[in-house]
Amino acid sequence: MSTSSRTYRFKTPISEEDVRRLRVGDIVYLDGILVGARDAAHKKALSLLERGEKLPIELEGLALYHVGPVVRKRDTGEWEVIAAGPTTSARMESVEADFIEKTRVRMVIGKGGMGLRTAEACKKYGAVYAVFTGGAAVLAASAIKRVVDVYWLEELGMAEALWVFEVENFGPLTVVIDSTGRNYYSEVITRAKEAMESILVKEPWRED
Amino acid sequence: MSIEDKIFEMLVSVIEKASTTMPSDVVDALKKAYEREENPVARKQLEAILKNIELAGKSRAPICQDTGTPYFYLKLGEDFPVRSKIYGIIQDAVREATKRIPLRPNAVDPFYERNSGDNTGRFIPWIELEVVPGDKLEVAFVAKGGGSEAPSTLVMATPLEARKKLWETVLRTVVEAGPKPCPPIIIGIGIGAGSDVAMSLAKKAAVLREVGSRHPDPKVAELEEKLLDAVNSLKIGPHGFGGATTALDLHIEYSHRHPATYAIAVSVACWALRRAKALMDSNGSWKFLDRR
Structure with a gap:
């Protein structure tokens, strides 16, 4: 697999044309609006949309972030984002394709990779899945300039609420699934499996 | 300050150190990995990891937003002045650290699906205690993330x-x-x-x-x-x-x-191994063991 990597800086709303230029391994830094949502917010958003209701924020062209942040309210009433690294995206695999179709978000950001259905939705609707370095929670928080809004906080709690962040130079975001449907992680894992088989076939335990 | 209060303060400090900084041995290994990495995309990840460690240390913020499940591994000297009371002090220290740092509340009742809100609960924090000769107390605290527990x-x-x-x-x-x-x-x-x-x-x-x-x-x-x-x-x-x-x-x-x-x-x-070790003498003075 090629490891050529170009670096982009995008501002939301992101156009379909821009997102379709991205290829796996490219690195993006993001300015503008980033919407944080994980398990429960996905479920709630999709159930609202299925009932024909509107979401509290229009998501077309924006970036969606799988995150359960640690935030604190300052005495002034403003939110302070303390730690906001990505959570494991695989948990959202069963609903993400629907989410992309219905909201037309252009970037889905998380960690650990996503599956075939999400890759198909990226191809069909013009989106990418990118990862923010897992565990780098303070680096992520330092690029979040302010909390614009938070929805469903009382119902879902701090980690699961729908957070609307304004970000500056948010990244590095490495493209793992591009709009051609190519999946960087599937390729790495396929090669790792081949490497594993070639080790095991030599029966290294016989020398232990 | 009583010896109990000194233990409490040490434990809160140990939790804070583990949550916001990395042990020297892990940082050294990450730096070595960065220096030797030739794949540019992989190198970028290690660069972000090292930058994050630096930022977390400066702002005393948790390294990762998954601030983990609290585990304590204790070596209790048989002549150390506080013994069974340590269990209660650990519970109090976890509650205090959760507020003070702050940490994300991660203790969820599996039957009622309720989060306790303070990182304590049934058998949590998890405590393993070994009685050893001497009059010192050695504490190792680990905040174990959920993502890296899954492949066990x-x-x-x-x-x-x-x-x-x-x-x-x-x-x-x-x-x-x-x-x-x-x-x-x-x-x-x-x-x-x-x-x-x-x-x-x-x-x-x-x-x-x-x-x-x-x-x-x-x-x-x-x-x-x-x-x-x-x-x-x-x-x-x-x-x-x-x-x-x-x-x-x-x-x-x-x-x-x-x-x-x-x-x-x-x-x-995971790479973000949140661990801190400390050693306390019987008079209550203490030091970190895995930080330079």
Whole structure:
């Protein structure tokens, strides 16, 4: 697999044309609006949309972030984002394709990779899945300039609420699934499996 | 200040140090991995990891927003002045640290699906206590993240096939986990008489032993090196982007086994190994052990 990597800086709303230029391994830094949502917010958003209701924020062209942040309210009433690294995206695999179709978000950001259905939705609707370095929670928080809004906080709690962040130079975001449907992680894992088989076939335990 | 208050303050400090800074041995290993990495995308991940560690230390913020499940491993000197009261002090220290740092509340009742809100609950924090000679108290605190707990594996092998199973289990666990446990990971392998023994030894091998250290038994040390090389030849790399370092280290710990049993367990720690160790004298003065 090629490891050529170009670096982009995008501002939301992101156009379909821009997102379709991205290829796996490219690195993006993001300015503008980033919407944080994980398990429960996905479920709630999709159930609202299925009932024909509107979401509290229009998501077309924006970036969606799988995150359960640690935030604190300052005495002034403003939110302070303390730690906001990505959570494991695989948990959202069963609903993400629907989410992309219905909201037309252009970037889905998380960690650990996503599956075939999400890759198909990226191809069909013009989106990418990118990862923010897992565990780098303070680096992520330092690029979040302010909390614009938070929805469903009382119902879902701090980690699961729908957070609307304004970000500056948010990244590095490495493209793992591009709009051609190519999946960087599937390729790495396929090669790792081949490497594993070639080790095991030599029966290294016989020398232990 | 009473000795109980001194223990409380030490424990809150230990939790804060573990949550907001990294042990020197892990930082050294991450820096080495960064220097040696040739894949540009993988290198970018290590760069972000090192930058994050620096930022977290400066702002005293948690390294990762998953601030983990609290584990305490204590070596209690038989002549240390406080003994059974330590359990209660640990509970109080976890509550205080959760507010003070702050930490994300991560203790959820599995039947009522309620979060306790303060990182304490039934059997949580998890405490393992060993009584040792002397009058000191040694504390190791680990905040264990959820993502790296998921790939934990246990295999009850037959003794005749055990070595084969060991190789297969370790490599399959790493491949199936792929990017999910936030590599570069630290792998702990436990071999033992029973399932629980193997799992417990594996967890401690992953989270407590210093990265870069080898087992004192040369035969075990040699197998650690062979398995580590094999894991890194899989080229999953930092955060699954390929590259040289899938695991920073691999540690094996074992107990004697039952003649019919060969339990093999694999435990994984993410790169953000939140561990801090401290040692307290009987007069209450104390110091960190795994920070320069």
